[in-house]
Amino acid sequence: MKSISEADLIINADGSIYHLNILPEDVADTIITVGDPDRVEEVTKHFDSIELKKGKREFKTQTGYLGNKRITVISTGIGTDNIDIVLNELDALVNINFETRTVNENLKSLNIIRVGTSGSIREDIEVGTILASTHGLGLDALMSYYEKDISIEDKFLLQTITQHLPKLNSQPYLTSGSEMLLKQIAFDMPQGITATAPGFYAPQGRQVRAKISQPNLIEKLGSFQLKNQRITNLEMETAGIYALANALGHHALSVNAILAQRIKLQFATNPEKIVENMIVKVLERV
Structure with missing residues (x-):
């Protein structure tokens, strides 16, 4: 299987994906996206526990549990140019082997809720x-x-x-x-x-x-x-x-x-109340 080049898929020195700065194990199967980085905590304050907090640029990520449900919350920033980064990098994290730079044989389907x-x-x-x-x-x-x-x-x-x-x-x-x-x-x-x-x-x-x-x-x-x-x-x-x-x-x-x-x-x-x-x-x- 053809490997994906270093120029097409950029992986940081610590093994994290280029922009989001997170590792494959950091991502839950259920993902909630928000535009505003400050809104990440407005979601995760309802969680029972939080296991991960990372951030880079406008991309802020927290993963935790709501009951037995593991959920990742990530801020995308504004616009579809940022969505291009977030969706492609989330997919790479769950469907590409970062060591071999090849697509996994069994693909994972995420639930992504904006x-x-x-x-x-x-x-x-x-x-x-x-x-x-x-x-x-x-x-x-x-x-x-x-x-x-x-x-x-x-x-x-x-x-x-x-x-x-x-x-x-x-x-x-x-x-x-x-x-x-x-x-x-x-x-x-x-x-x-x-x-x-x-x-x-x-x-x-x-x-x-x-x-x-x-x-x-x-x-x-x-x-x-x-x-x-x-x-x-x-x-x-x-x-x-x-x-x-x-x-x-x-x-x-x-x-x-x-x-x-x-x-x-x-x-x-009362925008805060509506968002809540x-x-x-x-x-x-x-």
């Missing part, structure tokens, strides 16, 4: 809602660098969305979330297609000083509906997580705390 914040682009989805993503719609360019395997149903849905949207700077991509995790964790949550933008300001229709080129982006996204499928919210990581998890054979689910209402121009007065409610709900079901 708990993050988001903005609603539907009038009926209020601030404070905890919403699960049925699909991730990528408005960024990440997946143009990877071969994609998309179902017939998702291909048709993507074509319909693309025809509905104004011309974008990159070709949108679409990936379904894990049906297993949706049933396990999000069975009673509002659900919808989550759009993932490549930035926070103009790519999400915000204008401060620099003039934006797509002033009607929020309205176009929020007006899409195909039967019971509609685009409900906008953030910066979900589509990358779903697409790379699918490409690498992992299960992924994104759970979103709605802190902004983009149609009503509202922002949460989301974290507790996910941990009860994970």
Whole structure:
């Protein structure tokens, strides 16, 4: 079996993966990702015990136990460029032999659950809602660098969305979330297609000083509906997580705390409480 080069897979002197700075044994089969490094403790404070605390750059990792369940919590930072690092390095940690630099014969499938914040682009989805993503719609360019395997149903849905949207700077991509995790964790949550933008300001229709080129982006996204499928919210990581998890054979689910209402121009007065409610709900079901 062909070995992976030192330039393609960088391993630190202590045997840890390059960016995340963790070892294969540091990773649990269930992983919760958060964007903000400070939010790692907001999750692990609920654990019964913590066995590992490591960090490098924006990537902060803690692994511990909730009852008998071993869970890893890791911060990704913002954006799908960071998701590219985190998903590939997590997969390498569990599916590549670092000594031989070869892919393991028996591959492991991780359960990856994002708990993050988001903005609603539907009038009926209020601030404070905890919403699960049925699909991730990528408005960024990440997946143009990877071969994609998309179902017939998702291909048709993507074509319909693309025809509905104004011309974008990159070709949108679409990936379904894990049906297993949706049933396990999000069975009673509002659900919808989550759009993932490549930035926070103009790519999400915000204008401060620099003039934006797509002033009607929020309205176009929020007006899409195909039967019971509609685009409900906008953030910066979900589509990358779903697409790379699918490409690498992992299960992924994104759970979103709605802190902004983009149609009503509202922002949460109690964001910490909303995020805490989301974290507790996910941990009860994970």
